[in-house]
Amino acid sequence: DAGVIQSPRHEVTEMGQEVTLRCKPISGHNSLFWYRQTMMRGLELLIYFNNNVPIDDSGMPEDRFSAKMPNASFSTLKIQPSEPRDSAVYFCASSHTGANVLTFGAGSRLTVL
């Protein structure tokens, strides 16, 4: 298995632009998580899905952030409009319910100028 695949690995954009981050979870995993990592706040859980349904989005910072999981093999995290304070590394992780272990992707490093 290729693991959790995220794209793009690096994104540099200007304030106000729309950013879309993508994630392909491990086949057969039915839980998917989006985390954000910054020096100031560490790792923060933004949202997680179970069987493609959003279960808890309380970590989504504000309405500029949205996440979707249209099927079991794909999820997106969108920021519109982006702001410099959104600069961070965004991780996607997946797991099989009951396995109690998350597998993380390599992350998408976002820089908003």
Place this chain on the structure above:
Amino acid sequence: GDSVTQMEGPVTLSEEAFLTINCTYTATGYPSLFWYVQYPGEGLQLLLKATKADDKGSNKGFEATYRKETTSFHLEKGSVQVSDSAVYFCALSVPFGNEKLTFGTGTRLTIIP
């Protein structure tokens, strides 16, 4: 709410030194406890885990014992190597929490030859 407190970093040690990274937790019920490791430019990887009191997780020479009486899960290694340089995260998940992980802030470890 659930939380994890881990040793502030950064930690710098010489090769072959003994390592301890402290981690304590607060949780309802009986959580599972984890140590994840993040190497430069990569996503987090599971290092070890323990699911009940007095369990010892171990991997790659690292060990941690689930101590319910002190609500701790300290990471130890008897002789560190340069290749152990990374950021280490303590984390917990609670039963029926859909594998949602609560992370500590991370401890950056640097091993010098």
